[in-house]
Amino acid sequence: MTAPSKTPLLDRCGVPSQIRKLKPDQLRQLADELRVETIDAVSVTGGHLGAGLGVVELTVALHHVFDTPNDRLIWDVGHQAYPHKILTDRRDRIRTLRQGGGLSGFTKRSESQYDPFGTAHSSTSISAGYGMAVANRLSGKNNHVICVIGDGAMSAGMAYEAMNNAGSDDKSRLIVILNDNDMSIAPPVGAMSAYLSRLISSKPYISLRHLAKDIAERFPRPLKQAARRAEEYARGMVTGGTLFEEMGFYYVGPIDGHNLDHLLPVLQNLRDSEDTGPVLVHVVTQKGKGFPPAEASADKLHAVSKFDVVTGAQAKAKSNAPTYTRVFAQALIKEAEADDKIIAVTAAMPSGTGLDLFDKRFPERIFDVGIAEQHAVTFCAGLATEGYKPFAAIYSTFLQRGYDQVVHDVALQSLPVRFAIDRAGLVGADGATHAGAFDTAYxxxxxxxxxMAASDEVELMDMVATAAAIDDRPSAFRYPRGEGVGLDMPERGRVLEIGKGRVVQEGSKVALLSFGARLQECLIAAQDLAARGLSTTVVDARFAKPLDEDLIRRVATEHEVVITIEEGSVGGFGSFVLHFLAGAGLLDQGLKIRTMVLPDTFLDHDTPAKQYEEAGLSARHIVATALKAMGIDVLAQGVARA
Structure with missing residues (x-):
């Protein structure tokens, strides 16, 4: 006998059109079943948990009220969109989240018609949503655009730039839902605030407001302005939201985001109104809602590996090697103990960059600037002008957002800002949106x-010390996600000679020049080549700029084949080496040089090992490249050893 389903209502709601057929009093059960399904799915795959659990009721309400996908629903960042995926014809694949060939951990246009915009970097939803709303208006369409943005994402300047622009357009249908789940910017929510929200979002109130506005237009200009401000401030006194009103948005809230009786009438009112212009709905939620381990966790179980659904205990493999992120943090603490001018800066990623450890040791010397990479870079530039030594710890993919500031405010002025670039190279389950592919080039x-690029955890310690010692220009050192090699760690890093690499293994026929953490693959490849009678040199370049020209010149003149290997795009270390060799005339002497970089495509999420295999940067690919350069039949020789 088949056991009854734990999710009978959810089983009937594979797409939003089926949710819209439900009665309002059935939605509470649907939300409860959706929460159970989300927890169970993430326990199998790992991923982002707390944020998704916080928007379960909101997700149900939005798909019940609005005509998705005709109405466009954008989830800012997208890590809270797992419940949305379950309700939009992807439940049968939800346990493939972040797995090779499976669903993305974020929203993705190519994955579903219900994902109108790909997200993963924060604070883009309002800009994209306003673009869609304007396009709809210009096309004569009448559908809605709804952007769900968290309070953390609202710390980014881009969100306010978008609101400043959209707020001046009262003809486009744009609804922004501020999901307030951490900053506690709202007063307590309850029956009174819910009543007021229903009132000011209702058609009679909005119509009356517009009537008053039309009458006020007949007044002299000073009286007209006074009337408008009186209405705004009267509502602001009881509901808040004056800032958003000043930016041109009609503010509604705060609303309890877990109470469907509060959510539904407000959303229905706004759906049916044609006179509001851009609207901001302030919804208060709780991260990890409905899962006690997540509710009790200080970080709300934001991102998790596989876990036990009863206890919340995560199944993390033990390793003798520390993570690169932790090594960076501990190395920076050591440098800060010796130098009180060292300052740590992060853009809303204290734990992701390891700086939460620095915060425990030096709470007065760390600054979390929020999701504001542009500000973070120029803030560091300002610190540097006054003799301090700022370390900006920012993921490679997020530093892209502050590139103009790196160019104009740091490099142009030759200010000694130190960029600690985490997540360099491929990052596995987070996929293309978080891969650090371009920083060496840009x-x-x-x-x-x-x-600089660290080849192992000891080298990373040395590069932290080296960056701390550079006081006349900016510097950057990149390191990957994940665990180190497992080397014995020194007490403190040593200062490297600028622009000097190291020879790890001497040979005579083939030279492998590694920039970054592919060094171990190069050593494996060198063993394989040696077994084939090809003596191989392995170089840890350490520096892409300035290059170790003496070492590269020697390698180029003493070997038949030279191969550069890096975890980055074209335009990086290999390009710098080619540029130098061409200028030095060394390419005219029969040297066979090959560059191995990430392919000219965005690689989907998978395990890092499979990603690097797909990218052609594993040991067997290095061996194949060397053999092919020497004119040896690769198939006859066989592939590299595992």
């Missing part, structure tokens, strides 16, 4: 920049 082209 930083290496800048004058005055010192650019």
């Amino acid at each position: 930083l290496g082209c800048l004058p005055n920049m010192v650019l």
Whole structure:
């Protein structure tokens, strides 16, 4: 006998059109079943948990009220969109989240018609949503655009730039839902605030407001302005939201985001109104709602590996090697103990960059600037002008957002800001949106920049110490996500000679020049080549800028084949080496040189090992490249050893 389903209502609601057929009093059960399904799915795959649990009721309400996908629903960042995916014809694949060939951990246009905009970097939803709303208006369409943005994402300047623009357009149908789940910017929510929200979002109130506005238009200009401000401030006194009103948005809220009786009438009122212009709905939620371990966790179980659904205990593999992120943090603490001018800066990622450890040791010397990479970079530039030594710890993919500031405010002025670039290279389950593919190219082209890449955890410690010692120009050092090699760690890093690499293994026929953490694959490849009778040199370049020209010149003149290997796009270390060799005339002497970089495509999420295999940067690909360069039949020789 088949056991009854734990999710009978959810089983009937595979797409939003089926949710819209439900009666309002059935939605509470649907939300409860959706929460159970979300918890169970993430316990199998890992991923982002707390944020998704906080928007379960909101997700149900939005798909019940609005005509998705005709009405466009954008989830800012998208890590809270797992419940949305379950309700939009992807439940049968939800346990493939972040797995190779499976669903993305974020919204993705190519994945579903219900994902109108791909997200993963924060604070883009309002800009994209306003673009859609304007396009709809210009096309004569009458559908809605709804953007759900968290209070953390509202710390980014881009969100306010978008609101400033959209707020001046009272003809486009744009609804922004501020999901307030952490900052506690709202007063207590309850029956009175819910009543007021229903009242001011209702058609009679909005119609009366517009009637008053039309009458006020007949007044002299001073009286007209006074009338408008009186109405805004009267509502602001009882509901808040004056800031958003000043930006041109009609503010509604705060609303309890877990109470469907409060959510539904407000959303229905706004759906049916044609006179509001841009609207901001302030919804208060709780991260991790409905899962006690997540509710009790200080970080709300934001991102998790596989876990036990009863206890919340995560199944993390034990390793003897520390993570690169932790090594960076501990190395920076050591440097800060010796130098009180060292300052740590993060853009809303204290735990992700390891700086939560620095915060415990030096709470007065760390600054979390919020999701504001542009500000973070120029803030560091200001610190540097006054003799301090700022370390900006920012993921490679997020530093892209502050690139103009790196160029104009740091490099142009040759200010000694130190960029600690975490998540360099491929990052596994987070996929293309979080892969650090371009930083070597976009930083290496800048004058005055010192650019390093760590091949192991000891080298990372040395590069932290080296960056701390550079006081006349900016510097950056990149390191991957994940665990180190497992080396014995020194007490403190040592200062490296700027622009000097190291020879790890001497050979005579093939030279492998590694920039970054592919060094171990190069050593494996060198063993394989040696077994084939090809003596191989392995170099840890350490620096892409300035290059170790003496070492590269020697390698180029003493070997038949030279191969550069890096975890970055074209335009990086290999390009710098080619540029030098061409200028030095060394390419005219029969040297066979090959560059191995990430392919010219965005690689989907998978395990890092499979991603690097797909990228062609594993040991067997290095061996194949060397053999092919020497004219040896790769198929006859066989593939590299595992």
